Amino acid sequence: GAVVSQHPSWVICKSGTSVKIECRSLDFQATTMFWYRQFPKQSLMLMATSNEGSKATYEQGVEKDKFLINHASLTLSTLTVTSAHPEDSSFYICSARDPAAGTSGSIEQFFGPGTRLTVL
Amino acid sequence: GDSVTQMEGPVTLSEEAFLTINCTYTATGYPSLFWYVQYPGEGLQLLLKATKADDKGSNKGFEATYRKETTSFHLEKGSVQVSDSAVYFCALGGGADGLTFGKGTHLIIQP
Secondary structure (H helix, E strand, C coil), X not given: CCCEEEECCEEEECCCCCEEEEEEECCCCCCEXXXXXXXXXXXXXXXXXXXXXXXXXXXXXXXXCCEEEEEEECCEEEEEECCCCHXXXXXXXXXXXXXXXXXCCCCCEEEXXXXXXXXX | CCXXXXXXXXXXXXXXXXXXXXXXXXXXXXXXXXXXXXXXXXCCEEEEEECCCXXXXXXXXXXXXXXXXXXXXXXXXXXXXXXXXXXXXXXXXXXXXXXXXXXXXXEEEEC
16 A cells, blocks of 8 residues: 655654654655644644645645755655744644545545654 | 644544544535554554545545535544554545645544
């Protein structure tokens, strides 16, 4: 089946630094990838939709200058948390669509294992 | 906007018990509905899905029926196993859009 990886699986950084998280589709080409954020005991909240070769579409309330998304190839999307602060500590999860995997209107998303970010 | 409400856990059951996890939704249009499962230390995996009213999704003994009249997509299993212990997420959307998730239900199955 379709596999999505994330790197790193966890990261600890100092306040004010930037952190890059990678999301890769390992055995399929993902025209669209999604970035979610999950707080403890909370739902996954969609942050942005990333389309290969174009600018990401951010959800309302998500700062695009803080959460930089790049989808430069069909197998890689990156999320950079710039000038991270403790309130950015969270679990970040990406997912990818495989256009060949489902019918129109109900295409499955394949999820990465997530990245735990802790900002000190 | 779209939203998903599911029962919050943890839900603790004995092995071989009957399971129901309730999920209701509000949405514009006719979204697809999904149940995802997250085992400890792993990413979300699609458990089952339904794309239109009255569709029944099923997988691994789990099933859920897309009920448009009650805007529900309750997850059921007739006899749970210890290996079913996980967090279950109800979600709607799909296609070109991201998914809207419920808060997740932590299921604990005791031997």
